Amino acid sequence: MGLLLTGASIVFPKEKAIKKWDLLIEDGHITAMGPALTRSGHTVRVVEGYILPGLIDVHVHLREPGQIHKETIETGTRAAAAGGFTQICAMPNTTPVLDTPELIQEVVQKANTYGYATVHPIAAISRGEQGEALTDFAALKQAGAVALSDDGRGVQSAKLMFEALLAAKSIGLPVAVHAEDNSLAKGGHLHAGKVAEELGIRGIPSVAETSMIARDLWLAEEAKAHLHLCHVSPAAAVSAIRMGKAHGLPITAEVTPHHLLLTEESVKTFGANAKVNPPLRSDDDRLACVQGLLDGTLDLVATDHAPHTDEEKAKGIEQAPFGLVGLETSFPLLFTAFVKSGILTLPELVYKMSTRPAEVFHLSGGEIFVGGVADLTVIDPETVRQVNPAAFYSKGRNTPFAGRELSGWPVLTIHHGQVVYER
Ligand SMILES: [Zn+2]
Numbered sequence: 260m261g262l263l264l265t266g267a268s269i270v271f272p273k274e275k276a277i278k279k280w281d282l283l284i285e286d287g288h289i290t291a292m293g294p295a296l297t298r299s300g301h302t303v304r305v306v307e308g309y310i311l312p313g314l315i316d317v318h319v320h321l322r323e324p325g326q327i328h329k330e331t332i333e334t335g336t337r338a339a340a341a342g343g344f345t346q347i348c349a350m351p352n353t354t355p356v357l358d359t360p361e362l363i364q365e366v367v368q369k370a371n372t373y374g375y376a377t378v379h380p381i382a383a384i385s386r387g388e389q390g391e392a393l394t395d396f397a398a399l400k401q402a403g404a405v406a407l408s409d410d411g412r413g414v415q416s417a418k419l420m421f422e423a424l425l426a427a428k429s430i431g432l433p434v435a436v437h438a439e440d441n442s443l444a445k446g447g448h449l450h451a452g453k454v455a456e457e458l459g460i461r462g463i464p465s466v467a468e469t470s471m472i473a474r475d476l477w478l479a480e481e482a483k484a485h486l487h488l489c490h491v492s493p494a495a496a497v498s499a500i501r502m503g504k505a506h507g508l509p510i511t512a513e514v515t516p517h518h519l520l521l522t523e524e525s526v527k528t529f530g531a532n533a534k535v536n537p538p539l540r541s542d543d544d545r546l547a548c549v550q551g552l553l554d555g556t557l558d559l560v561a562t563d564h565a566p567h568t569d570e571e572k573a574k575g576i577e578q579a580p581f582g583l584v585g586l587e588t589s590f591p592l593l594f595t596a597f598v599k600s601g602i603l604t605l606p607e608l609v610y611k612m613s614t615r616p617a618e619v620f621h622l623s624g625g626e627i628f629v630g631g632v633a634d635l636t637v638i639d640p641e642t643v644r645q646v647n648p649a650a651f652y653s654k655g656r657n658t659p660f661a662g663r664e665l666s667g668w669p670v671l672t673i674h675h676g677q678v679v680y681e682r
Contacts, residue, residue: 287676313345313634325354360402494547566655594667
């Protein structure tokens with residue numbers, strides 16, 4: 260006895276196609292698709308809207324172990340399910356840092372017991388993310404790590420980064436970099452631009468990010484290793500990546516919804532909830548990110564979901580921690596901004612939020628096919644609702660998008676054939 264979904268249209272991102280077909284799920288897998296499947300013996304569920312391959316977010320901060328007042332693996336994966344994500348990659352800057360095989364296994368096992376979404380941990384490049392000694396990449400991969408990153412801080416030593424790229428190449432994992440040169444960022448809080456100047460707050464210049472990206476592009480070329488650039492934000496970085504790809508460098512890149520939709524001006528309205536690292540930059544930078552996403556220079560969208568408590572964010576711009584939550588708003592934000600307005604087609608957006616993330620991080624998923632695991636998201640393209648942080652499954656309420664009217668909300672999320680979210 261299976262679950263037969265009928266009434267919706269199925270999105271095939273690779274074919275750029277949408278077909279009004281039935282879809283049958285049995286034993287956690289898709290076992291049939293077609294215009295009118297036989298219903299007898301199955302539970303028939305009428306759904307409206309579009310069925311997408313489950314979304315995949317390669318940049319999430321789950322905060323467990325160690326900072327469970329901000330988020331737990333349980334609340335973070337429930338938030339993922341509510342946002343239409345069936346697979347997420349968890350960054351290692353927890354307490355302790357995910358730098359041993361035991362810690363990696365623990366995250367995977369905990370996520371499996373809850374079952375809301377598959378969690379692929381990303382292991383630290385350096386022990387304790389201290390930027391000094393490499394972790395044991397092979398053992399971390401064996402334990403389930405899908406990439407290496409010291410996210411939250413840049414790897415300051417070019418030598419260590421080069422060694423990391425060589426070691427990662429030998430085991431076939433990408434190195435995902437948070438590009439930030441501390442000697443240039445100098446403990447700034449906002450983009451070094453007109454708003455930081457106006458508010459008299461120390462800024463983080465774009466060159467703190469672009470100079471490290473430029474360094475890492477050529478280290479990746481020298482090592483012939485897969486470099487993945489996290490949360491790209493300045494226009495010059497998009498240009499550098501475009502040039503690098505034209506040179507055939509083995510690089511991929513991500514952009515966040517907030518860098519696509521917001522600018523430095525947002526802190527005036529949303530205060531510390533718009534404080535994020537890398538910072539929201541100028542409108543020219545934002546437009547360069549949009550252009551980069553459209554032409555494929557920036558491969559995919561990742562949320563950089565970074566929950567903090569209201570108390571932490573209430574400390575004011577200079578004292579509050581960096582980060583904002585993204586799992587529960589990303590798809591409707593981008594559906595509304597880009598698909599509703601005709602800038603991207605629905606299959607194109609799904610490609611950048613599911614298919615391409617799977618390809619870049621060597622994950623299964625990102626496509627709908629007979630025989631595939633039933634990781635699926637149904638979205639409603641019509642109903643307009645406001646972003647309401649009070650209703651988030653995430654413990655974090657820190658979003659600059661509160662009150663925005665959006666459509667494209669997930670209404671049903673299926674993980675391994677099980678309904679894990681339903682509106
Ligand atoms: Zn980062």
